[in-house]
Amino acid sequence: MSADNLDLVTRLMDRYNAGDADGYADLMTEDAAEALYRGDVLRDGREGVRSGLRAMFAEFPENKAIVKATHVVGDKVVLFEEVWRSPSAEPFDVVSIYSFAAGKVERVEFVR
Numbered sequence: 001m002s003a004d005n006l007d008l009v010t011r012l013m014d015r016y017n018a019g020d021a022d023g024y025a026d027l028m029t030e031d032a033a034e035a036l037y038r039g040d041v042l043r044d045g046r047e048g049v050r051s052g053l054r055a056m057f058a059e060f061p062e063n064k065a066i067v068k069a070t071h072v073v074g075d076k077v078v079l080f081e082e083v084w085r086s087p088s089a090e091p092f093d094v095v096s097i098y099s100f101a102a103g104k105v106e107r108v109e110f111v112r
Contacts, residue, residue, distance in 0.1 A: 029102060042110075
């Protein structure tokens with residue numbers, strides 16, 4: 001299961017870095033959420049993720065996340081990322097914690 005989850009997150013990040021909101025959202029459960037760690041939900045449901053990422057990719061078409069470290073902890077995958085909105089922007093660090101259900105991403109929580 002852990003290897004499958006890690007492979008799923010790798011595919012998700014590939015789609016994120018390609019600016020592929022549809023492909024990214026397709027790897028999430030119908031009721032998926034992206035949220036701040038122990039805080040507000042940023043994007044709710046697969047369609048909320050899809051539309052939110054479409055808007056972000058339109059605003060920041062050169063957006064990229066460089067994965068600096070990957071950890072599998074139980075059934076979770078944890079990434080340490082450096083995110084660049086554009087090549088000339090200052091990057092920022094994010095820790096993302098992925099949870100899974102039915103072979104898809106169910107929740108991502110961001111520590112920033």
